[in-house]
Amino acid sequence: MKLSIALIASALSSASAFTTVNNGPRFITELNMRQPIMAGNWKMNPATEADALNLANGFCALLNEMQGACAIDSDNPDCTEVVLFPPFPFISKVKDIVQKNGIDVGAQGVYYEDKGAFTCSVAASMVKSVGCEYVLCGHSERRALFSDSDVNINSKVKKVLEFGMKPILCVGETQDEYDLGITQEVCAMQVSKDLAGVSKKDMKDVVIAYEPVWAIGTGLVCDADAANEVHKFIRTVLAKMYDDEVAQSTRIQYGGSVTPESVDGLMAMSDIDGCLVGGASLFADKFARIVNFD
Numbered sequence: 001m002k003l004s005i006a007l008i009a010s011a012l013s014s015a016s017a018f019t020t021v022n023n024g025p026r027f028i029t030e031l032n033m034r035q036p037i038m039a040g041n042w043k044m045n046p047a048t049e050a051d052a053l054n055l056a057n058g059f060c061a062l063l064n065e066m067q068g069a070c071a072i073d074s075d076n077p078d079c080t081e082v083v084l085f086p087p088f089p090f091i092s093k094v095k096d097i098v099q100k101n102g103i104d105v106g107a108q109g110v111y112y113e114d115k116g117a118f119t120c121s122v123a124a125s126m127v128k129s130v131g132c133e134y135v136l137c138g139h140s141e142r143r144a145l146f147s148d149s150d151v152n153i154n155s156k157v158k159k160v161l162e163f164g165m166k167p168i169l170c171v172g173e174t175q176d177e178y179d180l181g182i183t184q185e186v187c188a189m190q191v192s193k194d195l196a197g198v199s200k201k202d203m204k205d206v207v208i209a210y211e212p213v214w215a216i217g218t219g220l221v222c223d224a225d226a227a228n229e230v231h232k233f234i235r236t237v238l239a240k241m242y243d244d245e246v247a248q249s250t251r252i253q254y255g256g257s258v259t260p261e262s263v264d265g266l267m268a269m270s271d272i273d274g275c276l277v278g279g280a281s282l283f284a285d286k287f288a289r290i291v292n293f294d
């Protein structure tokens with residue numbers, strides 16, 4: 001923990017002199033407007049391919065009905081970028097359905113080796129070849145249930161970037177760590193270890209998701225102001241590791257029990273640039289409302 005405390009102290013003391021402009025609902029810096037990014041992590045759901053395609057079709061149908069002037073477009077910075085993370089077997093067919101709506105697909109993970117005798121693993125080249133744009137790295141379920149270490153997560157982040165895809169790096173404290181009051185230390189530690197060796201140039205393709213583990217799948221959504229404070233803190237860590245430009249331009253999502261009821265409050269925060277949504281993304285109507293946040 002010594003390393004992270006030193007990093008935090010140092011990050012906090014080098015307060016950013018960056019000028020920001022509050023232009024409408026989003027937070028705009030001199031150098032970059034952070035495009036909102038909404039992601040649906042389906043985890044190990046739904047049970048069958050037919051169910052997955054129904055969900056994708058239902059979601060797209062609702063978006064077409066809502067037709068908010070410019071709700072979704074990954075290439076237009078004024079619009080919201082939307083990414084779906086189906087289970088591996090469903091990625092290709094889900095992509096065929098959603099891409100006409102301007103929605104990207106991603107993989108819930110990859111292994112860091114390129115190929116070989118690694119039964120049950122999936123390589124970056126494989127998910128790239130079926131059209132994945134993003135890959136989740138360091139999700140708390142992978143850390144807790146599959147022993148994904150920071151060293152391995154760092155290798156995966158770099159592998160994803162090497163293959164021209166974009167990692168969404170998930171960080172966040174457990175309930176015990178929250179109770180101990182060490183949220184900042186945990187986030188600083190994870191961000192610094194998991195991004196070790198990632199160049200400033202590559203940081204333009206990195207998204208961070210702050211996901212307090214105690215809020216994931218529990219219905220306990222983190223208070224929007226409290227989440228925003230952690231996002232701001234993560235920017236101070238990035239400023240120390242890189243510079244103010246990276247700190248202000250990196251998109252940071254919030255994740256943990258996001259719902260249609262909580263999304264507007266979260267997205268009104270200056271430093272929350274999107275949401276990583278689990279449970280609610282399995283309901284077409286809920287996720288459609290979330291991506292069309294007010």
Ligand code: PGA
Nearest residue numbers: 216217256257277278279
């Ligand atoms: P949740 O999951 O929305 O069901 O809490 C979020 C996540 O695990 O990314």
